[in-house]
Amino acid sequence: xxxxxxxxxxxxxxxxxxxxxxxxxxxxxxxxxxxxxxxxxxxxxxxxxxxxxxxxxxxxxxxxxxxxxxxxxxxxxxxxxxxxxxxxxxxxxxxxxxxxxxxxxxxxxxxxxxxxxxxxxxxxxxxxxxxxxxxxxxxxxxxxxxxxxxxxxxxxxxxxxxxxxxxxxx
Amino acid sequence: xxxxxxxxxxxxxxxxxxxxxxxxxxxxxxxxxxxxxxxxxxxxxxxxxxxxxxxxxxxxxxxxxxxxxxxxxxxxxxxxxxxxxxxxxxxxxxxxxxxxxxxxxxxxxxxxxxxx
Numbered sequence: 001x002x003x004x005x006x007x008x009x010x011x012x013x014x015x016x017x018x019x020x021x022x023x024x025x026x027x028x029x030x031x032x033x034x035x036x037x038x039x040x041x042x043x044x045x046x047x048x049x050x051x052x053x054x055x056x057x058x059x060x061x062x063x064x065x066x067x068x069x070x071x072x073x074x075x076x077x078x079x080x081x082x083x084x085x086x087x088x089x090x091x092x093x094x095x096x097x098x099x100x101x102x103x104x105x106x107x108x109x110x111x112x113x114x115x116x117x118x119x120x121x122x123x124x125x126x127x128x129x130x131x132x133x134x135x136x137x138x139x140x141x142x143x144x145x146x147x148x149x150x151x152x153x154x155x156x157x158x159x160x161x162x163x164x165x166x167x168x169x170x
Numbered sequence: 171x172x173x174x175x176x177x178x179x180x181x182x183x184x185x186x187x188x189x190x191x192x193x194x195x196x197x198x199x200x201x202x203x204x205x206x207x208x209x210x211x212x213x214x215x216x217x218x219x220x221x222x223x224x225x226x227x228x229x230x231x232x233x234x235x236x237x238x239x240x241x242x243x244x245x246x247x248x249x250x251x252x253x254x255x256x257x258x259x260x261x262x263x264x265x266x267x268x269x270x271x272x273x274x275x276x277x278x279x280x281x282x283x284x285x286x
Contacts, residue, residue, distance in 0.1 A: 014259045040262040043254055044269050047247065051273075054243055058236060138276065 024091075029159040033091040033152070041144075041151055045085040048140060052078035052129050059126075067126035073113065074128040077141075080105055084148065100152050107145035110134055114142070171285040172221055179214050179278045186211055187271030190255070190264035200255040200263040208252035208267065211274065215245050218278075231286050240281045244274050 024031040032038075056074040064071055080102050087099035114133035117124040124131050134141030186207045193200065219241055226234075251270030255263040 010256070011259065013257070017257075036260055036262050039258060040265045040269075043251070043266040047269065047273060050243065050247075054239055058239060062235070138272070 028092050029162050030093050030096045030155060031091045032158050033088060033096065033155045038088070038091075038151055038155070041148060042085065042088040044140070044144060045081065045088055045148070048137070048144065049078065049081035049085045051137065052081050055129070063126070069123055070126045070128045070131070073130065077106070077109060077129045080109075088148075096152060096155065100149065103145040103148040103152065106141070107149065110141050110145065171218075171225070171282055175214070175218060175221060176278060176282050179211075179218060180275050182207075182214060183211055183271045183274040183278065185271075187268045187275065190268035190271060193264035194261045194268060197261045198264065199259045199261065200267060204264060204267060205252060205256055208248060208255070211271075212245070212248045212252070215241070215248060215274075219245065229285055233284060237281055237284045240277050240284070244277050248274060 021031065021034055024034070034042075052074065056071065056078045059067075059071040059074055084099055084102035084106065087095035087102065110130045110133060113124075113128065113130035117131040127136050129137060129141055133139060186204070189207070190200070190204060193204065222237070222241065226232075247270055251267055255267040257263070258266070
């Protein structure tokens with residue numbers, strides 16, 4: 001199927017990409033993270049990281065004294081979103097584990113901060129990404145880490161299944 | 171901000187998001203028409219940029235860094251998402267475009283709130 005005559009330059013490029021990703025998969029089974037929904041996840045993570053960084057740069061440079069706690073939190077979450085995005089792009093064994101840790105941190109962060117923003121609103125007079133469970137970002141910060149964990153888990157299971165097959169045949 | 175242009179921008183980016191979502195749900199890749207739509211959205215954003223610069227004098231209390239920060243982000247996001255969607259030959263290409271379209275609609279609404 002990969003050796004049909006390409007109809008257009010676009011399909012030729014896509015075929016070259018899929019060959020490269022097959023070569024990567026041969027080197028590291030964790031690069032399965034780059035297939036299908038994984039790429040969508042990476043794109044959405046990238047957008048969220050970009051939005052968080054843009055917002056926090058503005059807050060830290062111009063408004064930091066107004067709400068140091070909320071803005072420090074924003075900075076922390078922005079760093080973790082970048083970390084998760086970079087790890088999803090790399091797709092190696094180590095980056096897979098770091099991405100899992102980052103997703104867990106984000107998931108816990110959005111739940112804890114989301115709850116605190118209702119029980120202790122005095123700390124959150126100014127918004128951080130995680131206030132009110134990520135309401136300001138359409139609840140994407142609430143949903144994304146769990147989708148991320150689901151996808152990472154699926155890739156992990158694929159790697160383990162492959163390893164099991166190799167052990168049986170070796 | 172001209173209200174008509176704002177509504178047009180929000181409406182068009184939402185339309186692009188919905189069409190892309192339908193394509194993704196129907197398991198189609200992004201094609202020529204989504205590319206044209208992305209180009210149109212980018213053109214409208216460029217018009218918005220020109221309009222914002224020309225009307226800047228009429229809005230003395232607008233936070234310029236915030237406003238143009240949003241505008242520049244949208245201007246970068248749209249072509250990046252368009253290129254991403256076009257490079258991908260699966261349903262996940264239009265899915266990216268759907269996410270970007272919804273994001274741009276929200277960003278335009280935020281710009282509308284910031285503009286005073």
